[in-house]
Amino acid sequence: MQLVVARIGRAHGIKGEVTVEVRTDEPELRLAPGAVLATDPASAGPLTIETGRVHSGRLLLRFAGVTDRSAAEALRNTLLIADVDPEELPEGEDEYYDHQLIDLDVVTEDGTEVGRITEISHLPTQDLFIVERPDGTEVLIPFVEEIVTEIDLAEQKAVVAPPPGLIDDRAVIASSRDESEAESGEDSA
Numbered sequence: 001m002q003l004v005v006a007r008i009g010r011a012h013g014i015k016g017e018v019t020v021e022v023r024t025d026e027p028e029l030r031l032a033p034g035a036v037l038a039t040d041p042a043s044a045g046p047l048t049i050e051t052g053r054v055h056s057g058r059l060l061l062r063f064a065g066v067t068d069r070s071a072a073e074a075l076r077n078t079l080l081i082a083d084v085d086p087e088e089l090p091e092g093e094d095e096y097y098d099h100q101l102i103d104l105d106v107v108t109e110d111g112t113e114v115g116r117i118t119e120i121s122h123l124p125t126q127d128l129f130i131v132e133r134p135d136g137t138e139v140l141i142p143f144v145e146e147i148v149t150e151i152d153l154a155e156q157k158a159v160v161a162p163p164p165g166l167i168d169d170r171a172v173i174a175s176s177r178d179e180s181e182a183e184s185g186e187d188s189a
Contacts, residue, residue: 011072040079
């Protein structure tokens with residue numbers, strides 16, 4: 001199975017290094033020197049990682065055969081794809097690969113059906129489940145511990161405890177102004 005592990009950013013310096021947006025929890029394994037990665041678009045690869053280093057909090061990679069800034073810049077926005085054994089599991093107990101989560105049924109803690117996970121969006125601050133509801137509409141659910149309370153791969157379900165308004169229109173709006181107006185109304189009566 002193939003998984004996207006990074007996206008190439010801009011060139012760094014004049015010797016062929018590029019910045020990368022890491023999309024794996026295991027960069028030391030997937031993006032190590034010597035790793036051969038497929039690419040999207042396929043015409044850009046495969047690419048063999050020659051060196052890697054962290055500079056100012058960003059991972060910089062240099063690929064075999066990419067020796068100058070122009071060649072590095074030509075790789076910008078290319079996705080790096082690693083071959084992963086489908087039976088392989090992440091090291092951490094509460095970590096999952098996207099393919100394990102896609103197609104899970106999403107239910108609330110009381111068993112109410114929400115929908116099915118169709119995609120996972122990886123944002124800088126958190127990941128989001130894109131959930132297709134039975135009526136065909138979509139809802140975005142942050143993949144955070146407070147909201148996604150359980151992932152049960154054996155039962156093929158994700159249990160959520162959504163705050164009001166996340167999956168329904170019944171948001172509770174609390175305003176201290178409403179309370180103070182009610183109190184002042186009582187005082188003047």
